Amino acid sequence: MDSQSNPSTRPVSDVMIRFDRVVKKFGDNVVLRDLSFEVEPGEFVTLIGPSGSGKTTILRLLMTLERVNGGTIQVGEEYLSHMEKNGKLVPADEKHLRKVRRRIGMVFQQFNLFPNMKVLQNITEAPIRVLGQSRDEAEEKARSLLEMVGLSDKIDAHPSQLSGGQQQRVAIARALAMEPEVLLLDEVTSALDPELVAGVLAVLREIAETTDITFLCVTHEMQFARDVSDRVMMFDRGQIIEDAKPDKLFTDPDHERTREFLHAVLDRA
Template structure:
């Protein structure tokens, strides 16, 4: 579903991703772990087109994403905004910050993008929103505005909003890092339910190692913009090959 081939991302003289080759299968749950600054979030930002690759290519569902065929000869050239927008609709992202519309209630926040981006009728969007808000345990807060919700509730609204776009790929960027500790478990339980009951491809950046172990098919350990090692959770957590991985896991567990 997602393929990075030789992807380099630089900010000035600083290389954040260094020749990244990464593949994620359809319906696979992949978690990216590693120290801050190792390039994990940059991968998600490239898929959300918040950043552009410096070198290399990204493919989504077997088709060029970061690039597109040139009209002249079919060779790949950097994608224009129209090309990116077409594929980006298939990708949802939940950020560290909730970014809800403060003037809209919970139901309206979840309905907004499906109506204006997907072209759903308001009735259809409302039905879909109610189903998703029930999924995340907020069926009784439809009329509440974000300021009347806890941080954990706001993040659950943000998850429902991402799912309302019917994405094939869901990106999760440290979605519990802005929450008080007592609110983390509820949000992670919602994400576990989504992983268990849907076939959405998931890429997750987290420091919650228990969650990573529970939901992941594979875990990638990053350091200095490269994949240090990868494998299923039981392998990477119980018998990591690299000393750097062992040190990192010892610090975050």
């Protein structure tokens, strides 16, 4: 990973997510090109665009599943990709990455539940082990979250006994149990049968409306993006080509590539 040769500023504290000239390469393939954007605390920002445009790579960088090749990433008042050492900004070590990553939760396309654990333990395992919560505290929070996602009656079920939509709602509860400041959503309905999508999206809509969590969402559910987002960013070839309020972007986009993409996606819906 390249270090930032000219660290220009301390982290900016009035944003929750900040990408500053981020570059990400896989071999000779440049996936993100000098990408810069900001997300304010409590904002719900959705990323749309064709497959391969770099959307999921952004989430993977925030989850530290990938490392930047250039530029910096900030979460709140802390750098994620870098840390200060002897007055200079250098690539972050694992300890620093783990510390900042605790502020971030992610819900994946696949539910990634532990098949050998019941629903309650799936939700309480990480808060007990990572956050140091007592079992009683973790279980009380888990029961509250299961009520929020409409699954109080499934507390003793194993994942194999749940529908895909129910498993995804457990995964959402599990992410929330870690008390994240930022929640990343990666095509969370793409593995679901169509009739199960509405229930999961309704849960996410309620969370967005009733918490101050900052959301960064990758989705092909255009109606959901339009209904819930504060802003929508259109990606193409590793760049943001349009960033606007949903009503503007979906009804009167400025960029021809955005119009082409929306026409293709909405025609398939």
